[in-house]
Amino acid sequence: MLDLNKSFSSASFYEYLINEMLMGTRCNNCGDLSIRPRPICFKCHSQVLEWVQFSGFGSLSTFTIIAIPPTIMVNRGFSRDNTYCSGIVTLEEGPRVSGFISGVDCNNPDTIEIGLSVKVDFSNMWEDLPTVMFVPR
Numbered sequence: 001m002l003d004l005n006k007s008f009s010s011a012s013f014y015e016y017l018i019n020e021m022l023m024g025t026r027c028n029n030c031g032d033l034s035i036r037p038r039p040i041c042f043k044c045h046s047q048v049l050e051w052v053q054f055s056g057f058g059s060l061s062t063f064t065i066i067a068i069p070p071t072i073m074v075n076r077g078f079s080r081d082n083t084y085c086s087g088i089v090t091l092e093e094g095p096r097v098s099g100f101i102s103g104v105d106c107n108n109p110d111t112i113e114i115g116l117s118v119k120v121d122f123s124n125m126w127e128d129l130p131t132v133m134f135v136p137r
């Protein structure tokens with residue numbers, strides 16, 4: 001059962017994510033949608049917000065290939081010889097979210113196209129490091 005009474009916090013966002021829900025907030029005053037929950041509307045400063053579930057569909061707006069990863073990713077096996085793609089996805093509903101882009105050829109970044117249609121992917125979720133992941137659709 002979807003609990004929509006969680007606090008508007010990153011902790012709640014990641015709890016939803018672990019349960020395979022990409023959630024954000026909608027402002028009931030101005031309608032602004034946000035993928036990163038906070039207890040106040042960034043646009044109009046209203047505090048009358050509600051949780052909304054995003055479809056998880058979007059398009060790749062920009063990306064980078066990480067060859068010198070932070071320690072937390074080195075511990076997952078990423079390195080100069082095993083790079084990964086980090087990108088910004090514009091969701092169908094409008095908000096932009098950063099995420100791990102899998103299913104693309106990191107050795108040939110020229111083949112990764114801006115505008116690539118993607119969907120959120122929960123199948124390889126790292127439970128100890130919840131991360132928004134996308135795959136091409």
Ligand SMILES: [Zn+2]
Pocket residue numbers: 027028029030031032041042043044045046
């Ligand atoms: Zn607002």
